[in-house]
Amino acid sequence: MSTVEEDKQPLIPLYSSTVSCGFPSPAEPYIDTDLDLNEYLVTKPAATFFVRAKGDSMINAGIHEGDILIIDRSIQARSGHIVLAILNGEFTLKRLQTRGTEIWLLPENPNYKAQKINNESDFGVWGVAVHCLHKLI
């Protein structure tokens, strides 16, 4: 059995004779690399931003004060998404809900009220929250 030197790139593995005939050889080299959090957390880097949560209005969704939220602007917001919204010039993080033709912003904490978006409201979705990073220690 040969050893692979550490600084050489692993070669495409050759199959031993114990592999049954007709087995297709892999198209790509199989290389283990470090797991990359960026790759896991960020689908569209150009449209992804990080923001920090304040307060506890979304605590029941698992979002705590100080948590970092990964916001993706490339995703089309749908009912049920937690969104970073702009309401009358202020940022707010709430769950988006459509009820027929009505749009509502819902907190995830019984101490807070749901808000209906009126036609007069200055409202827009800034981005969709995809991940919440909560530090445990």
Place this chain on the structure above:
Amino acid sequence: MKKKSVYALVDCNSFFCSCERVFNPKLENKPIIVLSNNDGCAVSRTDEAKALGIKMGAPYFQIKNFCDKHQVHVFSSNYALYGDMSRRVMRTLSDFTPDLEIYSIDEAFLSLTGFQNLSEYALKIKSQVQQYTGIPVSIGIGPTKVLAKLTNMMAKKEKKKTNGVVNYFEIENFDEKIKQIPVQEIWGIGRKSSEKLAQYQIKSVYDFKCADEHLIQKLLTIVGLRIQKELKEEECLSLESIRDKKQIISSRSFGQPVYELDEIKESVASHISQAAEKLREQDSICSSIMVYIHTNRFKNTPQYYNSNVIHMLSGTASTPKMIHYAFEALEKIYRKNYEYKKAGIVLMDIQKKTSSQLDFFSTHDSKKDDELMKVMDLINQKQGSGTVKFAACGLDQMWKMLSEMKSRNYSSRWSELLEVF
């Protein structure tokens, strides 16, 4: 037969101001200006600020009272933010074309040769950049770069009417339209050139287009002639021959694919040397350098595009100094195992050498000055600009005030993220 070229020039509207708006929605529709660090001049203005009469380059101390009176929002330059937003815009644009040529921090040419439904496509580009990054852009489409620049200007001038997109191939009576446009609006024709042309009754873009080619060459050299040919749909310009004095660009595609950082460094060093020479010729200094590298999108190999802007506390025209900073910027974005096709640099925030402080940092800086500069820059980068500044400097007050007006590094510092309830 060679396919007819199509270029789109995408240009961000009031870029620095627009960056500030993304993180501060209250600023929508408000007059905003962004100031340059060193001089405190307005280097970016929203349409609302322009409507109030604030001119590009207006010194802040002259307009401060006016701004207070009219509730104009004033910001110090936040280059970390603008550089990051620029990267995002360029990345988004690169999805739409096999060939993207970055022209400055907020402008790029896209090759759309062979694409169908150009106007519709441009509207899609505009909409996607807006959605992904929050930055509004204007797009001009044409068979040459000069025409793309011209149509881009038309799009910007009448945003509502054009919807931010103007396509040369769909303009009726183009010649009629350009009779109304002064010749100075053409890319590459400045005030001096337009004065020369005026003596021969060449005042509008139309006049320029129709003028005798030999006369144009006599008055404006071969470069002027090439600009005229481009107006007549004949492609003949390279980006470098049109020098915008506000920014100096140098870039080149590699003859063969390049993998190693050292090779790219060589290329960047030579770009810097060339650009720094032009800078000194103009008796100017620069305070920001953008470095960018990318792979060949035509090839079916892993793709990578990135750019980085490094800003310096005080302007410089010293080649070794600029190379040092450019290398720093490059090292942060270089990644191994990619087949690079092109590297380029853009010198920005260019000003004339004037005050005594600037003479202190002449091209022949002493080693001691270099070290001092290095330490200062490092501290200011880590602790926030303006932390360390020169005593007995006439601009002392300006420094203090300006750093207080800088917005947070929303997209590049963990401690400065947007906080949302």
